[in-house]
Amino acid sequence: MNNGIDWRRSLTGFAGLMGPPLGWFLLFFAVPMAVVWAYSFGTNVGISDIEISGTFANYARALEPLYLGILGKSLAFAALATLICLVIGFPVALAISFAPPRLKTWLLIGVMLPFWTNLLIRTYALIALLRDEGLINHGLELAFGWAGFEPLRMMHTNFAVMVGLVYVHLPFTVLPLYAALDRLDRSLLEASLDLGAGHIRTIWNIVLPLASAGIASAILLTFIPVLGSYLAPDLLGGPDSQMIANVIERQFKRANDWPFGAALAFMLMYLTLFGIAMQSLLKRRERPE
Template identity: 80%
Template sequence: MRSTIDWRRNPVGFIALLGPPLVWFLVFFAVPMAVVLGYSFGTNSGLTEIEISGTFANYARALEPLYLGILGKSLLFSALATLICLLVGFPVALAIAFAPPNLKTWLLIGVMLPFWTNLLIRTYALIAILRDEGVINGVLSFLLGWAGFEPLRLMNTNTAVVIGLVYVHLPFMVLPLYAALDRLDRSLIEAALDLGASHLRAVMTVVVPLAGAGIASGLLLTFIPVLGSYLAPDLLGGPDSLMIANVIERQFKRANDWPFGAALAFLLMYMTFAGILMQALWKGRRPADAD
């Protein structure tokens, strides 16, 4: 006979379980974020002092054309990188979901393996591939040297930034897609094939709609960290490849303008909350739409 625990009558166990993560959340997330939020409504009153005056001047400055242009470029880079991650990650996740059980584990380890390596090391490895004397130009020079091949200029370009963003964040797309595809009722796919649908049509008309929640989660989980990425634009991009996270980093480090940096950071956070809210509303409407 199963026994249930009434947490209202025995709150000690509930508090013991909730207490440590709640304290961790408050001390290392909520309180620092509240401090940064306060800074966004402040002004510099000295070299190291910030006066929280309740001003909205930092947010007004963040909406100037210069910073809106950088934000728009960041959104464009993030959307493009997220779309490429979806186009590349969906076939990978589909292949893993339909792989034999003994091979599936190794494929998942291969997807998660980049997380075990420092991000800075991975970015420098990509530099070794993209630079003028790197792997790509070396292979092309070997194959096309007879035709007077000139090295491709890949480093310090917007293309290198997008490649770096996709390279770093692709696992964020593959894993939620795999989780959704692995739960699919495969009899529906078999029925579509039996009724004469091609494999491509079965994927587009059966698999993609059923994996909609996983696709939405993958898009959100990929887009948010891509939008906040600053290492790839800093190391792979040129002067015109700055993203909004690079501007935030420079406000805190070089310009020593913490209030403005905090306002830019929370502008990103507001956009993140809006994206999460849109996904929650879309997910909440799915059962009604299905009916």
């Protein structure tokens, strides 16, 4: 990600510096991706061999209604999770950017802290919270047990998947939003308030438009990993919580059908590239270089 952006922005100045990272990028990212891309045009031969036959059969299968439906559902899941992340993350980012400098550092560390724990462990922690006899139900029972409280069914539902997706990806929303909001010219806000606009109107008419590039980054940075999530649906979800990444994972493992898995994965890749292209178009329109 970073490589791509830096490289594009400052090709001439940093050509020398870019050599080693570019080599690394080519060797460990571009080449493996190219191999997987080639697999997506391959055919299984025997149990462990793949022949790159140039077939489009894998893509044809990926475009069957079954898989398109799952993809559509995953897109909807990802869109909803991103929206919730934005709604929660924007006030958080705004509050951090207006916090006193010392507190700001601590708040930022607080946002990033979860990254220091393995994703799987965090998901297991959510299970401990959400399960029928977990901490939430347990707390509610202590409070409302006298009123005949029935445990809430949260685990193994789409609700739990959504909680997991939002919880895990919230930092991806908050950090770019914070970066954009922190750079905001405060005098514009003061001007708006001095000229009689309320706080809400100032946020709506001044902050949001100025932060739109940051919001676009936040959407992209949240939406793409959510779309590729498979741990949350696997561990928190119920029988119908399957997302496209779960299907892809199974092709590479249980189904042992790498060509089809590669085709499905690249369907996502094409979508992602399309999203990034849209975002950079948007950016260019915001700030012509």
